[in-house]
Amino acid sequence: EPEVTQTPSHQVTQMGQEVILRCVPISNHLYFYWYRQILGQKVEFLVSFYNNEISEKSEIFDDQFSVERPDGSNFTLKIRSTKLEDSAMYFCASMHGGAYEQYFGPGTRLTVT
């Protein structure tokens, strides 16, 4: 069964450094999403992406964040200058569009020290 994959599984970075989290959505899916989940808390929407542009972003998704679909398979989330409070699990999800079920990746645990 096709699945969403994410790399790396765990990223440790120093405050102020840039990180790029990578996702490979399911190949025929058209809608892409990034979420984050601080330990023990609910899943928070960051951004949605369709037709090579951002559809919607949350208030969390400030100028430090950006997304890209550099080729036909990858979907990346970049944090330009990480802060301690960016430490969280980051989940990528994709959705076909003809069906409205989101498929989530296993997540990247980001630790900012």
Added chain:
Amino acid sequence: GESVGLHLPTLSVQEGDNSIINCAYSNSASDYFIWYKQESGKGPQFIIDIRSNMDKRQGQRVTVLLNKTVKHLSLQIAATQPGDSAVYFCAETPYNFNKFYFGSGTKLNVKP
């Protein structure tokens, strides 16, 4: 959005019993509601969904009920099994699926 404390509400049930997990949603404009299951260390997994023009939908061992009058969503799991132990989140989204709002989650603990 609001931050939620580290302590999730927990529902403990005996294996074989039925479970009911509740969720209050906030946005009257939401058109589509989903229940997700999240096991430890994994991403959320779709369980069942319902559109706003319905009040009940059944799947395999699961039923979702929607009460738009009081903005309430529930997930019923029949004959709960140890493999059902996880955190369950409800989510809502408007008709264009551009943004999904997740609830704070309920931890289901199934005792053998």
